[in-house]
């Protein structure tokens with residue numbers, strides 16, 4: 001008995017990994033900072049408050065994953 005094959009869409013998007021919740025966040029090229037800031041505002045507002053006064057967000061590793 002074999003599992004039915006289904007089409008898999010392979011898309012390579014640049015993603016960020018949030019160091020706080022380990023969630024990968026896909027974004028369009030050139031919009032990393034915007035998407036990341038939005039994620040922090042929604043998911044980790046406390047981290048932004050903690051970093052108030054500093055223009056640097058928590059360390060984020062930028063990398064590419066095949067989704």
Ligand SMILES: [Zn+2]
Pocket residue numbers: 018019020021022023039043044
């Ligand atoms: Zn997060």
